[in-house]
Amino acid sequence: MKKNKSMRDCAYDELTTAGRSLPFAELYGLVAVDLEMTEEEKAAHMGALYTDLTLDGRFVTLDGNVWDLRSRHTYDKVHISVSDIYDATEADQADVDPEENEGDELAEPTGEEGEEGEGNEEEESTGSAASLESFGINE
Numbered sequence: 001m002k003k004n005k006s007m008r009d010c011a012y013d014e015l016t017t018a019g020r021s022l023p024f025a026e027l028y029g030l031v032a033v034d035l036e037m038t039e040e041e042k043a044a045h046m047g048a049l050y051t052d053l054t055l056d057g058r059f060v061t062l063d064g065n066v067w068d069l070r071s072r073h074t075y076d077k078v079h080i081s082v083s084d085i086y087d088a089t090e091a092d093q094a095d096v097d098p099e100e101n102e103g104d105e106l107a108e109p110t111g112e113e114g115e116e117g118e119g120n121e122e123e124e125s126t127g128s129a130a131s132l133e134s135f136g137i138n139e
Helices: 007-018 024-034 039-055 082-094 098-104 121-134
Strands: 059-062 066-069
Touching: 007 024, 007 039, 007 059, 007 066, 024 039, 024 066, 039 059
Parallel strands: none
Antiparallel strands: 059 066
16 A cells, blocks of 8 residues: 555545445445555455454445435434344344254263373364464474
8 A cells, every 4th residue: 555544544535525424345345546556455355454444433334335425414314123133133043943953962071082191282283383383383
């Protein structure tokens, strides 16, 4: 990024200039052009802008992942009742067949791998080192 301006402020400026709501992809494209982002930067920062817009009270998301300035909309149009969200979540949970999730429980330890105090410290430390390496961390 070449300009010393936040993506959030660029998004605000773009929505102000456009004078209308914009789909996120279009808005992000305009922000990327304004900040002179490379393709790698575009891919790396898309989620950050989405999060910033969600948390910034100046913006509101409308149907279809379209964003606009909150100041252009009445409270009734953009307000989402929390009870509506919980009602929808409860309805989704009621649709789940309990038999579908029958095999999803975690397996209980069988005890075949050794009990505590039987000299498994070396295996445990090797396992944790392997786990750290999978995240690109070398001890």
